[in-house]
Amino acid sequence: MLCQRCGERSATVHVTRIVNGVKTELHLCHACAEASEVGLFAQSPFSIHNLLGGLLHPPAGGGRPQAELRCPACGTTYEEFARTSFLGCEECYTAFAPQLEPLLRRIQGADRHRGKRPAAPGARGRTTASRPADGAAAARAERPGAGERLAELRRQLDEAVRQEEYERAARLRDAIKALEAETRAGKGAG
Amino acid sequence: MSLERLLRSEGGAWLTASGPAADVVVSSRIRLARNLRRHPFPPRLTPAEARRVVEEVRAALGTLRLGPSGPLELVELQALEPLERQVLVERHLVSPQHAASELPAAVAVDETESVSLMVNEEEHLRLQALAPGLQLHAAWEEADRLDDGLAERLDFAYDERLGYLTTCPTNTGTGMRASAMMHLPALVHSNQAGELVSTLARVGVVVRGIYGEGSKAHGNLFQVSNQITLGRSESEIVESLEAVVRQLVERERGARELLYREHRTELQDRVGRAYGILTHAYAISSEEALALLSTLRLGVDLQLVPQVRPEVCNELMMAVGAASVQYREGRLLEPAERDVRRAAMIRERLASRQAPRGEA
Numbered sequence A: 001m002l003c004q005r006c007g008e009r010s011a012t013v014h015v016t017r018i019v020n021g022v023k024t025e026l027h028l029c030h031a032c033a034e035a036s037e038v039g040l041f042a043q044s045p046f047s048i049h050n051l052l053g054g055l056l057h058p059p060a061g062g063g064r065p066q067a068e069l070r071c072p073a074c075g076t077t078y079e080e081f082a083r084t085s086f087l088g089c090e091e092c093y094t095a096f097a098p099q100l101e102p103l104l105r106r107i108q109g110a111d112r113h114r115g116k117r118p119a120a121p122g123a124r125g126r127t128t129a130s131r132p133a134d135g136a137a138a139a140r141a142e143r144p145g146a147g148e149r150l151a152e153l154r155r156q157l158d159e160a161v162r163q164e165e166y167e168r169a170a171r172l173r174d175a176i177k178a179l180e181a182e183t184r185a186g187k188g189a190g
Numbered sequence B: 001m002s003l004e005r006l007l008r009s010e011g012g013a014w015l016t017a018s019g020p021a022a023d024v025v026v027s028s029r030i031r032l033a034r035n036l037r038r039h040p041f042p043p044r045l046t047p048a049e050a051r052r053v054v055e056e057v058r059a060a061l062g063t064l065r066l067g068p069s070g071p072l073e074l075v076e077l078q079a080l081e082p083l084e085r086q087v088l089v090e091r092h093l094v095s096p097q098h099a100a101s102e103l104p105a106a107v108a109v110d111e112t113e114s115v116s117l118m119v120n121e122e123e124h125l126r127l128q129a130l131a132p133g134l135q136l137h138a139a140w141e142e143a144d145r146l147d148d149g150l151a152e153r154l155d156f157a158y159d160e161r162l163g164y165l166t167t168c169p170t171n172t173g174t175g176m177r178a179s180a181m182m183h184l185p186a187l188v189h190s191n192q193a194g195e196l197v198s199t200l201a202r203v204g205v206v207v208r209g210i211y212g213e214g215s216k217a218h219g220n221l222f223q224v225s226n227q228i229t230l231g232r233s234e235s236e237i238v239e240s241l242e243a244v245v246r247q248l249v250e251r252e253r254g255a256r257e258l259l260y261r262e263h264r265t266e267l268q269d270r271v272g273r274a275y276g277i278l279t280h281a282y283a284i285s286s287e288e289a290l291a292l293l294s295t296l297r298l299g300v301d302l303q304l305v306p307q308v309r310p311e312v313c314n315e316l317m318m319a320v321g322a323a324s325v326q327y328r329e330g331r332l333l334e335p336a337e338r339d340v341r342r343a344a345m346i347r348e349r350l351a352s353r354q355a356p357r358g359e360a
């Protein structure tokens, strides 16, 4: 698709905007996107938020009214998030999960973390005295290995699928299922 | 390190050492966004909750030892004068939004300014590691170690599926922004910079001017960083950015060689004039100073100005900002007076034949 503004370069920035319930789509090349302030790569720290705002607005007329969507933990509404592109707390990720997942795929090109996880809190022992008792942290401390192994297996699975090694992918999928079941069982017992 | 010493020093040790590809890459930086569990993210913090976040971080830092770089000392922004905060902004230790924060917020820095931490900026924590030249891997290891040390003492908001949970979904996952500060005078001179910015954007690499807007970056200094934080491991992000930076280094060197071969007289003339003005001006704006320092730095890298060391150009580029100049004088100055003091400082630094820095 060619850029709607210059008609020369291919469009790489796609912005959907809803103004008064009317949906408009904009397809621009990076140069034009930058020039028109909608680019992800424009200078202003706010322009990325403007762009997110464009992506975040609920589709016109579809589904339940988004204003009702509210994080029970911090009170942030989806509408506020759409306006500011700021989530209010970690629980917002759960409250807005159905909306966030496609958004993350769109802005990040992925919806699964493949990087590090918090350091295995083996050294926590040293500091527990100064910390309030924390059941959740203790529970996480008991299964650092499983999480790490899962992340690695999922990563290998993605790779296997990409390389079209389906036999290996199937084996990995089984291993992941087994490990997930094991982790769930461990949690239930704990 | 005391705040006084931090503000008085001429910039971090990372500025003065020379690293790999230091002729083009001033510094490498890794930033990690982290948030604490059971506290709302900064945009929703009340002053009391923001204070609790600062105190939790202070307590964690109190027991954290990072080795050679020493402990991180926490400084609360509310305790600083506006001018002092502005100096920290010019030194890239806090962001402009952070400096303007009305909530309790803080910055923590180690002795060498190679590791630092912003508290209650857009995220509860933004860890930062800096290394001179092109050393993204080294900076990542440094940031990784600080992150591990903090994770043993603080409970980070983390999800098995989405990784580190952040205020802005553009940070979710690794929460990592890797970047290189690059000096690209020859690419700008040959009008290739604008095209590169749009080409790189297509592969998820963001290029921003460090001073000024867009491609009109004063001092020809650019920040080149990754856009994507989710779905790739930290090492993958570092590696792919490093590959891009290496290519940019080669392009810049090629453009410099061409300048040197085909336009040597013009180049020598420009470098000589820049040196002449910088060593003899009695009033100079920060914009003009940055432009001339960039040209001088190019001349230094091409060995046209043997009497100037490259790190002096780096230091001066960080020191010519309005707040830094005023802080050095210990008071607010009218713009005209500021330009006079700035020119005096530059003359002095270039005339001293670069005596060892950091008298503080």
Ligand SMILES: [Zn+2]
Residues within 6 Å of the ligand: A003, A004, A005, A006, A007, A008, A009, A028, A029, A030, A031, A032, A033
């Ligand atoms: Zn276009």
Ligand SMILES: [Zn+2]
Residues within 6 Å of the ligand: A071, A072, A073, A074, A075, A076, A087, A088, A089, A090, A091, A092, A093
């Ligand atoms: Zn929430």
